[in-house]
Amino acid sequence: MCDKSENRMSMHFRLSLLRRCVTNQKSISNRSLYSTTTDTTKVPLSKPIDEAPRVVFAKRSEDTQQTLVTTLPDGLRVASEQKFGTFCTVGILVNAGSRHEAQYPSGVSHLLEKLSFSGSQLYRTKDDIMKAVEDMGGILDCQTSRDTTIYAASVSTEKLEALVELLGDVVFQPSLPETDIEMALGDIEFELQQMDTRPDPEPLMTELIHEAAFSGNTVGLPRYPQPDLVRKFDREVVKKFLRSHFTPKRMALAGVGVEHDRLCELGEKYISSNATKPSWLSNDDVTTDESISQYTGGEVHLQKKFDLTMSVVPLPELSHVSVGMESVPFTHPDFVPYAVLNMLMGGGGSFSAGGPGKGMFSRLYINVLNQYHWMYAATAFHHSYEDGGLFCIQASAHPSQMREAVHVITQEFIRLTMGVDEQELDRAKTQLKSMLMMNLESRPVMFEDIGRQVLATGERKSAQELCSMIDSTSNDDIYRIVTNMLSTRPCVAAMGDVSNCPSLADVQAALRSKDGKLSRQFRFFGR
Numbered sequence: 001m002c003d004k005s006e007n008r009m010s011m012h013f014r015l016s017l018l019r020r021c022v023t024n025q026k027s028i029s030n031r032s033l034y035s036t037t038t039d040t041t042k043v044p045l046s047k048p049i050d051e052a053p054r055v056v057f058a059k060r061s062e063d064t065q066q067t068l069v070t071t072l073p074d075g076l077r078v079a080s081e082q083k084f085g086t087f088c089t090v091g092i093l094v095n096a097g098s099r100h101e102a103q104y105p106s107g108v109s110h111l112l113e114k115l116s117f118s119g120s121q122l123y124r125t126k127d128d129i130m131k132a133v134e135d136m137g138g139i140l141d142c143q144t145s146r147d148t149t150i151y152a153a154s155v156s157t158e159k160l161e162a163l164v165e166l167l168g169d170v171v172f173q174p175s176l177p178e179t180d181i182e183m184a185l186g187d188i189e190f191e192l193q194q195m196d197t198r199p200d201p202e203p204l205m206t207e208l209i210h211e212a213a214f215s216g217n218t219v220g221l222p223r224y225p226q227p228d229l230v231r232k233f234d235r236e237v238v239k240k241f242l243r244s245h246f247t248p249k250r251m252a253l254a255g256v257g258v259e260h261d262r263l264c265e266l267g268e269k270y271i272s273s274n275a276t277k278p279s280w281l282s283n284d285d286v287t288t289d290e291s292i293s294q295y296t297g298g299e300v301h302l303q304k305k306f307d308l309t310m311s312v313v314p315l316p317e318l319s320h321v322s323v324g325m326e327s328v329p330f331t332h333p334d335f336v337p338y339a340v341l342n343m344l345m346g347g348g349g350s351f352s353a354g355g356p357g358k359g360m361f362s363r364l365y366i367n368v369l370n371q372y373h374w375m376y377a378a379t380a381f382h383h384s385y386e387d388g389g390l391f392c393i394q395a396s397a398h399p400s401q402m403r404e405a406v407h408v409i410t411q412e413f414i415r416l417t418m419g420v421d422e423q424e425l426d427r428a429k430t431q432l433k434s435m436l437m438m439n440l441e442s443r444p445v446m447f448e449d450i451g452r453q454v455l456a457t458g459e460r461k462s463a464q465e466l467c468s469m470i471d472s473t474s475n476d477d478i479y480r481i482v483t484n485m486l487s488t489r490p491c492v493a494a495m496g497d498v499s500n501c502p503s504l505a506d507v508q509a510a511l512r513s514k515d516g517k518l519s520r521q522f523r524f525f526g527r
Contacts, residue, residue, distance in 0.1 A: 067450055067460040068260040074275065075249030078267045079454040080260040081446070087138075088160060088257035089443045091152025092167050092271070093451040096245035099146045099218040099385075102289045105232055107188070107225030108241050109144045114184035115238070116142030116151060121173035122166070126180070129170065136162055146210075146219045147385055148455065152447060160258055161266055168270035171246060176235055185230055192227050197307050201320040201495060204302070205394055208493035209322045210383070212300040213390045218293040219383075244286040248275045254451035256443050293388035295326040297489030299504040304495055318376055319399040319496030323409045323507060324392025326488040327481075330384040331457060336469040337477040338382055338391060343435075344420065344428035344478075345380035345393065345412070361427060364393070367415070368408055374401050375408065386456050391485060399497035406492075406502050407510070407518045414516030416482040420475050433467050486511055 048054075067081045097109050117140060123129045133140050138155030151171055155163050195203055207222060214220025225233075253267045308315050328334045346362020350369050360366075364378045377396040383389060393412065397405040439445045440463050453460040490508050494501040502518055510518045 067454075067462070069454055069459060070260070070264050071458075072248070072264070072268055072272055074272045075247075075251075076267060076272055076275075077252040077454050077458065078254075078260070078264045079252060079450050079460065080255040080258050080263050081450060082259075083257040083443060083446070085257055085443070086157055087154055087443070088157045088255060089152060089154045089447040090160065090163055090167070090253070090255040090258060090263070091150055091447060091451065092171055093252045093254060093455045094149040094151075094171075094246055095147070095250040095455060096149050096241075097145050097147045098221050098223040099293070100245060100289045101221055101241075102217070102291065103287045104241055105225060105229060105237060106222045107230070108233065108237060109149060110224060111181075111184055111188065111233055111238065112149065112241070113142050113144040114187050115174065115176065115180060117170055118180040118184075119175035119177060120169045121175070122169045124175070129166070132162075132166060138163070144223075146221075146223060148452060150448065150451070152444070154444065157257060160255075160262065164253075164263075164266040165270045168274040172271070172274040174242075176238060178235060181233070181235060181238070185233060188225065189227065189230050192224060192230070195224075196227075199306050199308060199315055199318075201318075201394075201396065205320055205322055205493060205495060206381075206383075208300045208302060208495060209324055209390065209392055209394075209491060212298045212491040212493045213295060213324055213326070213392075214293055214388070215296040215298050217296075218289075218291055219385055219388065220293075220296075240285060240287065244288045248272060252451050252455040254447055254454065256447045256450065293385060295388055295390075295488070297326070297491045297504075299492040300494075301498045301501060302493075302495045303498055306496065316376065317398060317497075318396045319402050319494065319498060319501075320394065320396045321402060321406055321409075321492070321494045321498075321501060322381075322392050322394040323406060323413075324381075324390050324491045324493075325413075325485045325511075327382060327384065327389035327391040327485060329387050329389055331386060332389075334477070334481050335384060335389075336466065337473045337481050338384070338389070340425070340428055340432055340470060340473045341416075341478055341481065342380050342382040342391070343432045344424065346428075347377075347379035347393070349377045350375060361424075363412065363415075363424075367412060368395075372404075372408060374398060375405060378409075390491075392491075399500060402494070402498065402500040403502055403518070406507060410507060410510040410518065411516035413482075413486065413511055414514070417479065417486070420478050422475070425473075425475060425478070429470050429473060433470055436463060436466060436470075 067079060069077060069079045071077050098106065101108055117129045118126045120129070123132060129140075133153060133155070136153075136155040136159040138153050138159070140151075140153035142152075143150050151167055153163055153167070207224070210220050211222070248271070251271075253263065253271060255263045306317070308317070327338050344362065345364050347364030347369070350373075364380060368375055368378045375395060375397055378393065379395075380391070380393050382391050393409045395405045395409055440449065450460050490504065490511055492501070492504050492507055506518055510516055
């Protein structure tokens with residue numbers, strides 16, 4: 001009895017072992033299909049593996065990636081593009097920002113950003129609006145820049161109608177209670193205090209270089225109010241700005257992940273109809289500035305002492321300088337070559353934890369940050385608008401090195417006229433295309449791209465078109481735009497201890513020279 005039982009167990013074990021061996025042999029046989037006797041370290045990555053299954057990519061139909069644009073009878077532009085998913089991003093873009101404040105107190109559009117979603121005809125308070133959006137399963141935001149104000153939200157696609165109704169009500173029927181205005185002004189005062197004390201130079205340096213480049217006009221007007229003038233705002237100033245700029249002809253309704261005909265229908269129902277009866281439309285008193293930006297060049301120095309006592313990480317005492325020249329509007333054919341140039345120059349801080357993948361091959365890394373240990377940061381910026389542009393290099397160094405920092409910047413500008421290596425140019429173009437395509441994977445970024453292009457030009461260039469324009473950029477294009485740029489009057493902005501910063505005349509003389517060197521009085525021994 002016991003022997004039979006043991007024999008059955010032994011037989012079961014042998015069968016199980018046999019099946020396991022057969023299975024392992026099959027897996028080994030399958031792996032051998034893709035193995036090779038060749039040294040794997042010598043197989044190029046561009047060569048497919050022998051006998052490996054061919055990769056099949058899904059094809060995207062042309063009609064799904066087309067941006068559709070319709071202009072309604074009242075001038076409102078409606079733009080949309082389909083995108084797979086159950087969520088959509090929809091918003092209203094208004095051609096209104098700090099550049100339109102020539103006849104208003106500076107900062108009124110920034111105040112409107114703080115007052116956004118604070119209450120309307122359908123929703124009495126900000127909490128009511130937030131609760132309504134929460135019920136839609138979404139998030140909302142409002143942002144203002146020098147030329148555009150954006151109200152946008154991302155919600156479930158089935159809540160599209162409720163969202164467009166909310167946006168139309170918030171934009172055209174704001175309640176603007178005095179208590180909310182007081183709270184918004186308090187927020188702005190705190191924000192200005194924070195900006196003035198923190199060591200991050202970018203917000204203030206951006207303001208200063210625009211002030212120097214476009215002195216007293218359009219995009220050169222300040223985005224933020226002066227601290228002592230914040231309390232000069234009142235409800236009537238805000239209402240007048242709304243009357244002047246928040247009209248359908250100056251707006252675009254954009255959406256990603258929605259049906260175009262449906263968005264047009266909702267735009268006509270909830271936005272065009274609301275535009276005829278805004279709560280702040282008390283009379284015909286409007287003041288709109290349609291000036292075209294005028295690049296002037298110039299210099300702005302801000303003597304400033306930074307408070308470094310609150311820094312979590314110890315920071316050195318630094319001064320900041322930016323040298324720029326006139327570029328082109330984003331509607332100009334040379335806008336793409338300028339974008340390539342910006343990527344080619346690159347830059348950043350003197351320390352980067354990501355290695356070469358974070359832009360270590362850009363010119364400002366190779367020629368500046370890797371060569372001069374005292375240069376804390378060097379970054380290229382390209383600010384482009386509908387009717388003007390500015391290309392600049394911003395650097396940070398110890399106050400005693402300000403002269404030498406400007407000397408290095410001017411040399412980098414002149415070095416561009418000597419041509420660009422083909423491999424260097426190809427790397428910059430590939431990097432730019434990669435950044436463009438990766439950013440457009442995000443639905444909110446895609447929404448803003450559609451809205452801004454349609455608001456400014458009435459149409460949208462697709463990513464494929466932009467990539468083709470990037471590919472066609474040549475060394476001759478870079479040389480041409482650099483030559484044109486160097487023929488303009490430069491602008492200089494400096495902040496911190498600016499006692500060692502060279503004058504605008506010396507910077508201009510250096511940029512007109514063959515080697516980009518400052519006059520001898522601004523050069524260290526041996527340079």
